[in-house]
Amino acid sequence: MTQTFSAWILTGLLLAIAYPWAAWLLAQNPRRDSRWLTVMLTLAISTGTLTLVMFWTSLLGMAFETWTIVLVYGLLMLPGWILNAPRRLKRELPTRAHGGAPLQIPSVRQIFLISPLVIIGAAILFNAVYWPFSRDDAMGIYAPIAQQMADLRGIVPLPGSDTLYEAYPIHISLTYTFAYLASGWTNEYLARLFPALMAIGTIPAAYVFGTMLHGRAAGWASAILLAITPTFGRWASSGYVDLPMAFFYILSAIFAWRLWQTRHWTDALLAGITMGLAAWTKNAALLGIVFLSAWLAWAWLRKKIGWRLAILALVGWVIVAAPWYIRNWLEAGFIIPDTAWTDQAKRSLESLLILPQLYGLAGLLMLIAVTLTFANLLRRRFDSSENFLLILWTVPFFAAWWLFASYDPRFLLMFLPVLCVVAGLWTAKIFAMLTDGWQKHAVLPLSMLALILALWTAWNSVEFKDEILRDPLMDNKTKHEIVLADE
Secondary structure (H helix, E strand, O other): OHHHHHHHHHHHHHHHOOHHHHHHHHHOOOOOOOHHHHHHHHHHHHHHHHHHHHHHHHHOOOOOOHHHHHHHHHHHHHHHHHHHHHHHHHHHHHHHHOOOOOOOOOOHHHHHHHHHHHHHHHHHHHHHHHOOOOOHHHHHHHHHHHHHHHHHOOOOOOOHHHOOHHHOOOHHHHHHHHHHHHHOOOOHHHHHHHHHHHHHHHHHHHHHHHHHHHOHHHHHHHHHHHHHOHHHHHHHOOOOOHHHHHHHHHHHHHHHHHHHHHOOHHHHHHHHHHHHHHHHHOHHHHHHHHHHHHHHHHHHHOOOOOHHHHHHHHHHHHHHHHHHHHHHHHHHOOOOOOOOOHHHOOOOHHHHOHHHHHHHHHHHHHHHHHHHHHHHHHHOOOOOHHHHHHHHHHHHHHHHHHHHHOOOHHHHHHHHHHHHHHHHHHHHHHHHHOOHHHHHHHHHHHHHHHHHHHHHHHHHHOOOHHHHHHOOOOOHHHHHHHHHHOO
16 A cells, blocks of 8 residues: 555656756747646656656666666656756746745636636546556557566567567556556556546647637637547546547647747757657557658748758657667567558548547537638648648548548547647637627637536546446455446
8 A cells, every 4th residue: 555655656756857857948949838838748758758768778678677767767857957947046036035926816717718627637537547447458458568568577579570569659558567566566547647647638738739829719719629529538538549649749739830930949859759759659640750741841941940950850759759660670570560450441421521420519610620721721822831730730640540540530539639729720710700799798608518518528538437426435356347347
């Protein structure tokens, strides 16, 4: 019990101590964005560094030991604390001199806007840490590989040409392994926390991206649309890798856009690193490096960035993701395993128009918004950087899904947050066209609708509700019996 409690505390500390690195990297850029971006970058840096430390120490022949992993991780975080110390001191001295900053109380409107997001996020977190793994791929692929790595005290060797799931990127599985090692047992509840946090992280990411592109109204619309999308809550705590990949994928879009605007080296580096982390999470994100490369080439041709920044972005991706795929090639003879059932793809008009069928009203908004964005891009002869980035990060990915993987709509989750940003922008634009009177009258009904949908999403996000109500303090064995009985 003591070791389990310590594992939870240790995990929180490891996630938190990456904050100075995130703050320092963003502070190098004169642009100022939401503090949420620092929090999201902290989550990306912490989980990415933790798992890459485990990967590289294992490659170097070192057995997984909690203290070794924590020591190496801490040493890598130390420069961030040193570099960020002068900036932190400079920021705190004026505050102390003036008696501290006044407490800012959120307005009623802000409370209405943030309440749906908090409700859904809380439901996702509760479901993640209350139940053990219960979905097919989590129980059949990611968790077993994590258990193997915990037993072997290292990464699973690739069995040559017979390699299959062992060649899947192991970012999420390694977070599970760390949870098991730190806890001293197969602590699925702590393990499920990692991907759930990344999935929830897509909500503030959508807010930040939408705000950067078209103001706060677009940011709120993007975040709320994502949160209330029916399948989002059901998959966010599943232990699958789709939404964690989406977290890094939308972060890469954010930094790609910042790079276009600021031409700063940190944005170039972070655009590449976050896309690399997406590929370190799911191999479908290898498509992302094509999109990122196209964006960098386009920005270079438009003389928005120099070739050095483009190379720096690609170097960031290579450092993070390339070693895993090089290992696959050297030990198994391929880069990614042949696990996609491309012969079952449903290349039909019905699957082409799946967004409204799958996501309801939010999906209809996405479909209309993407169509309008693409039409606007063509009308302006591709002379619209905002529209080009949004189309580049969504339409080619959707085309690849439709051609090769449309047998499973779950894969749309990988770029769903960016789709919601496209829809959020157009929602904000249409709302801005209303007169002030109509806007004032529409705010309360829309807020109430969002709150009702949030409550419905939160309800559907929690599994086995009847069993929880009958015995909320059930033990680990009982929870596993319930999960297995449902299979």
